Amino acid sequence: MPSRSEQSPDRRRAVRSDALFNRERILAAAADTIATRGPNVPLAEIAHAAGVGVGTLYRGFPDRTALMHALALRAYELVIGVLTRITENGRTGADAVEQFLLENLELGDQLVLPLRGAPPLTDPAAVAARKQINDALERFLDEGRIAGTVRADVNATDVIMCGAMSTQPLPHGPNWAVVAKRHIALFMGGVRTLTEPLPGPAVTSRDIETHFTNHNR
Secondary structure, rough: OOOOHOOOHHHHHHHHHHHHHHHHHHHHHHHHHHHHOOOOOOOOHHHHHHOOOHHHHHEEEEEOHHHHHHHHHHHHHHHHHHHHHHHHOOOOOOHHHHHHHHHHHHHHHHOHHHHOOOEEEHHHHHHHHHHHHHHHHHHHHHHHHHHEEEOOOOOOOHHHHHHHHHOOOOOOOOOOOHHHHHHHHHHHHHOOOOOOHHHHHOOOOOHHHHHHHHHHO
């Protein structure tokens, strides 16, 4: 077999493509398996669900911590992708926020994130991803406030908390997709302009980052 340096450019591209394909298969299978079996599911079971060998899994993710880290970053990328599509489609204000929550609900178990039970990440990539998500949601809310359709005391963290809760079905509840969409509609009724102030202080993105940092000490 030729060494890596002796392989043709086409062959190297094919190898990289296969590696990326296997990585995504493993991450998607891991998210699904963790949702049903919990975060301590054997890695061999995840490899089997992905249709790859255990060695392939360990080459990409040497331990459970590395896998969970990759799952969280992947989840942030999925959320950022939703926000990008909404922006590109011209949605603004409260309509953009509602569309975000509905698409977030569709992602469901693929969102292996700290607010849904994954380990809190405080590395630069995770912090930057959370800031990007927070900034996009604040932009939607600002658009709504300027248009007079979003109340002044709602912030991006309120939206993120709603998104995290709506993607966690009750263990013995009825049709969760229907229930969650109803509660998103109720939440959006509160986001849109009202005269009564919200109870209690708002949780901010800084509060979330501080909590994650303190958790890891």
